[in-house]
Amino acid sequence: MKKQNTFIVSLAVLVAVIAAFWLLLAAPAHTGNQINMTRGVSSLAETHYELHMIILWVCVVIGILVFTAMFTSIVLHRKSRGHEAAQFSHSTKAEIAWTVIPVLILVGMAIPGTSALVQMESPGGAEMTVKITGYQWKWRYEYVDDDIAFMSSLAPESNAARQLGSGVDPRAVENYLLDVDNPLVLPVGRKIKFLITADDVIHAWWVPAFGWKRDAVPGYINEGWVEINEPGTYRGQCAELCGMDHGFMPIVVEALPEDEYDAWVSRQQSGSNTGAGAGN
Amino acid sequence: MSTIASDGTDLGHDTHDAHDDHDHKPEGFLDRWVFTTNHKDIGTLYLVFALLMFFIGGAMAMVIRAELFMPGMQLVRPDFFNQMTTMHALIMVFGAVMPAWVGFANWMIPLQVGAPDMALPRMNNFSFWILPFAFTMLLSTLFMDSGGPAAGWTLYPPLSLQTGSSFAFVVFAVHMMGISSIMGAINIIATIFNMRAPGMTLLRMPLFVWTWLITAFLLIAAMPVLAGAVTMLLTDHFFGTSFFNAAGGGDPVMFQHIFWFFGHPEVYIMILPAFGVVSEILPTFSRKPLFGYAAMVYATASIAFLSFIVWAHHMFTVGMPLEGELFFMYATMLIAVPTGVKVFNWVSTMWKGSMTFETPMLFAIGFVVLFTIGGLSGLMLAITAADLQYHDTYFVVAHFHYVLVPGAVFTLMAGAYYWLPKWTGNMYSERWGKIHFWCSAIFVNVLFFPQHYLGLAGMPRRIPDYSPQFADFNMWSSIGGFAFGASQLIFVGVIIHCVWFSKKKATAQVWEGAKGLEWTVPSPAPHHTFTKPPVVDDTMVAHADEAH
Numbered sequence: 001m002k003k004q005n006t007f008i009v010s011l012a013v014l015v016a017v018i019a020a021f022w023l024l025l026a027a028p029a030h031t032g033n034q035i036n037m038t039r040g041v042s043s044l045a046e047t048h049y050e051l052h053m054i055i056l057w058v059c060v061v062i063g064i065l066v067f068t069a070m071f072t073s074i075v076l077h078r079k080s081r082g083h084e085a086a087q088f089s090h091s092t093k094a095e096i097a098w099t100v101i102p103v104l105i106l107v108g109m110a111i112p113g114t115s116a117l118v119q120m121e122s123p124g125g126a127e128m129t130v131k132i133t134g135y136q137w138k139w140r141y142e143y144v145d146d147d148i149a150f151m152s153s154l155a156p157e158s159n160a161a162r163q164l165g166s167g168v169d170p171r172a173v174e175n176y177l178l179d180v181d182n183p184l185v186l187p188v189g190r191k192i193k194f195l196i197t198a199d200d201v202i203h204a205w206w207v208p209a210f211g212w213k214r215d216a217v218p219g220y221i222n223e224g225w226v227e228i229n230e231p232g233t234y235r236g237q238c239a240e241l242c243g244m245d246h247g248f249m250p251i252v253v254e255a256l257p258e259d260e261y262d263a264w265v266s267r268q269q270s271g272s273n274t275g276a277g278a279g280n
Numbered sequence: 281m282s283t284i285a286s287d288g289t290d291l292g293h294d295t296h297d298a299h300d301d302h303d304h305k306p307e308g309f310l311d312r313w314v315f316t317t318n319h320k321d322i323g324t325l326y327l328v329f330a331l332l333m334f335f336i337g338g339a340m341a342m343v344i345r346a347e348l349f350m351p352g353m354q355l356v357r358p359d360f361f362n363q364m365t366t367m368h369a370l371i372m373v374f375g376a377v378m379p380a381w382v383g384f385a386n387w388m389i390p391l392q393v394g395a396p397d398m399a400l401p402r403m404n405n406f407s408f409w410i411l412p413f414a415f416t417m418l419l420s421t422l423f424m425d426s427g428g429p430a431a432g433w434t435l436y437p438p439l440s441l442q443t444g445s446s447f448a449f450v451v452f453a454v455h456m457m458g459i460s461s462i463m464g465a466i467n468i469i470a471t472i473f474n475m476r477a478p479g480m481t482l483l484r485m486p487l488f489v490w491t492w493l494i495t496a497f498l499l500i501a502a503m504p505v506l507a508g509a510v511t512m513l514l515t516d517h518f519f520g521t522s523f524f525n526a527a528g529g530g531d532p533v534m535f536q537h538i539f540w541f542f543g544h545p546e547v548y549i550m551i552l553p554a555f556g557v558v559s560e561i562l563p564t565f566s567r568k569p570l571f572g573y574a575a576m577v578y579a580t581a582s583i584a585f586l587s588f589i590v591w592a593h594h595m596f597t598v599g600m601p602l603e604g605e606l607f608f609m610y611a612t613m614l615i616a617v618p619t620g621v622k623v624f625n626w627v628s629t630m631w632k633g634s635m636t637f638e639t640p641m642l643f644a645i646g647f648v649v650l651f652t653i654g655g656l657s658g659l660m661l662a663i664t665a666a667d668l669q670y671h672d673t674y675f676v677v678a679h680f681h682y683v684l685v686p687g688a689v690f691t692l693m694a695g696a697y698y699w700l701p702k703w704t705g706n707m708y709s710e711r712w713g714k715i716h717f718w719c720s721a722i723f724v725n726v727l728f729f730p731q732h733y734l735g736l737a738g739m740p741r742r743i744p745d746y747s748p749q750f751a752d753f754n755m756w757s758s759i760g761g762f763a764f765g766a767s768q769l770i771f772v773g774v775i776i777h778c779v780w781f782s783k784k785k786a787t788a789q790v791w792e793g794a795k796g797l798e799w800t801v802p803s804p805a806p807h808h809t810f811t812k813p814p815v816v817d818d819t820m821v822a823h824a825d826e827a828h
């Protein structure tokens with residue numbers, strides 16, 4: 001009778017806890033806002049997304065178990081229901097179990113975690129190299145093999161709108177704060193290596209669709225790589241506090257099919273090398 | 281009332297009085313508060329100071345949330361916004377949470393180990409009185425021409441070196457806070473090792489004493505490292521050295537290693553005493569001994585040890601070699617094991633208890649639930665490859681606010697409600713305490729949970745303006761923030777009522793299930809307690825026999 005009571009209550013609590021998790025983790029998506037990490041457009045991004053979902057699920061399951069146990073106890077073991085306190089204060093078996101089982105779960109998480117990291121740290125075999133330099137508060141892109149280089153800063157419309165008291169509604173500005181004058185143009189389907197550094201303070205170059213960010217540190221050259229799967233425009237932002245206008249140095253990548261990209265390169269080389277975006 | 285105090289508790293020279301004027305409190309205001317060497321008065325000073333800092337730091341958070349209420353720049357300039365985020369963090373970490381814990385330590389450790397006072401009472405006075413000067417100096421930078429620090433609480437160079445001449449004041453303020461913390465830590469260690477009453481063996485100590493003992497060692501190990509780091513910033517800024525200047529042969533990344541060697545232990549400095557408080561409150565209101573006392577002590581010690589070998593998990597994007605990233609990932613994941621043990625032990629303490637839900641218990645339960653959420657997001661951040669996405673986004677902001685606000689701050693409140701009757705001799709208003717809890721618990725989630733979504737969707741941290749795609753959740757978060765901030769005014773009201781207006785007197789025991797030496801002295805605890813050491817036996821400790 002007592003046992004049954006515990007069982008029914010814990011089942012009810014389990015349902016309530018799962019409902020609460022759903023409310024927190026799934027329901028907000030119905031507001032039409034993005035609430036989860038992007039799957040991105042590169043194999044690294046895909047890997048990191050999947051890794052994120054694995055560890056998220058592990059955490060969700062652990063959370064559900066812990067909270068179910070706890071709230072079952074809160075429902076049943078109250079003085080107001082006349083529950084008398086047991087006086088046990090340890091259980092070697094339980095303590096071993098909840099030390100060993102988490103270790104096993106961690107090992108299970110570390111394995112995909114390790115292989116994802118190995119993949120990230122393998123920029124070898126790249127077909128082209130772009131050097132990225134962070135400045136307060138813009139980016140410089142240098143196509144190392146093609147003798148093209150230009151600066152990329154916040155688009156003028158956004159820049160006007162973001163001034164204190166500008167009176168411009170940000171929603172009226174297309175891609176507010178995520179638009180630049182000269183986007184970085186890249187080909188789809190080629191392995192691209194980035195050399196990332198900075199000229200003044202530390203910045204971080206981040207395009208979520210590529211699956212990673214990397215710090216741009218003065219005096220250091222960091223590496224990163226991407227192989228983009230789909231043509232499109234991908235937006236990101238500086239991700240390391242770099243001073244006053246840290247919030248205003250976005251990154252825009254224009255990913256073109258290979259032939260269009262090659263055409264863009266020759267157009268750049270024939271014209272002036274300074275500052276010209278795609279599609280002009 | 282004083283009869284309950286029984287033997288052991290010396291109530292001063294005339295055994296019969298627990299009331300103020302026969303208590304040998306110093307008379308004048310200066311003697312009582314400025315020159316005090318009494319652990320209880322110094323504890324009160326620390327707590328009042330910390331509360332004041334909570335509201336100053338909180339006001340800055342309100343500025344931040346107001347600017348982020350909707351896209352576009354409406355209220356402040358970007359550089360002032362950065363000063364707000366930087367100052368908010370410095371004030372909350374060094375001015376609010378840390379001094380609040382030292383305040384609890386001052387009040388409770390002597391009472392819990394049966395000591396008449398702290399081991400080094402004059403140093404105790406000094407370590408408190410440094411703080412108002414340190415924070416006056418820190419806050420004054422906001423009014424200087426070059427403005428306050430704006431490079432984040434992490435003070436990364438080269439950016440932090442772009443701060444104007446006010447930077448020197450920031451560095452000296454940090455030095456003073458560090459000195460204060462180290463002195464406090466030495467005092468606590470000396471008290472715990474030398475002043476325990478006969479029979480108060482190490483493994484009979486309440487967990488709050490244990491966790492503070494370990495915290496004190498963390499402080500002594502970590503604060504000098506911070507002092508060294510900011511001193512190098514100071515000389516780089518003003519004396520032409522190049523510790524962190526790449527152009528001069530220095531290394532900006534080196535600063536991050538040094539900072540986080542301090543910084544990660546620092547986060548445990550803020551949370552270990554919280555573990556202790558929760559481990560006191562849950563048994564009391566479950567009327568059941570703490571589950572796994574020894575395991576709790578060992579888990580705390582291993583967390584403390586591990587906290588020194590995981591620092592670079594804050595630097596996964598800085599460009600470390602693969603082997604380094606793997607080491608720091610594995611080490612960080614390991615911390616989840618002792619942390620898990622703690623959570624499981626707390627749940628087991630409640631299991632089959634006879635629970636009641638007074639305000640301290642509510643805050644303690646709120647802590648266990650919400651801290652667990654923060655711990656789980658910490659585990660996610662530990663996975664290096666995924667952190668390449670999470671790092672420096674609002675996901676991290678959500679993580680550390682879950683462990684710090686419903687983590688450390690909720691337990692500070694739990695502890696305050698738990699011991700207020702002992703401190704003041706009056707019961708606080710249970711109804712308003714509960715209203716305070718429910719407002720805090722609801723709004724803290726409205727404030728911080730949506731930040732997980734924002735981070736995952738790609739919003740970087742430390743930005744004053746954002747793309748409209750992030751607008752909805754920022755608005756939720758801001759509304760939660762204002763409501764959470766307003767809810768804390770209830771706390772002040774409850775305290776004022778309890779200290780000066782409450783008619784309900786507290787008994788010595790206060791809580792039905794409370795165990796431990798502090799509950800054997802009258803309420804309010806007289807100015808001097810345990811001038812004759814009490815005799816401690818197993819029935820007085822809050823956990824079952826020490827063998828387990």
Ligand code: HEM
Nearest residue numbers: 547551593594616619655658659661662671672676680683
């Ligand atoms: C299970 C335990 C925990 C793990 C595995 C963990 C892991 C992490 C990781 C990996 C980061 C870096 C994220 C990034 O910047 O990309 C981080 C940030 C942080 N954590 Fe935790 N954490 C844990 C518990 C705690 C606790 C208990 C506290 C404090 C009470 C805390 C406070 C912080 C803070 C303040 C930061 C951000 C610091 C900053 O960048 O300004 N964490 N945590």
Ligand SMILES: [Cu+2]
Nearest residue numbers: 238240242246
């Ligand atoms: Cu930046």
Ligand SMILES: [Cu+2]
Nearest residue numbers: 544547593594
């Ligand atoms: Cu850390």
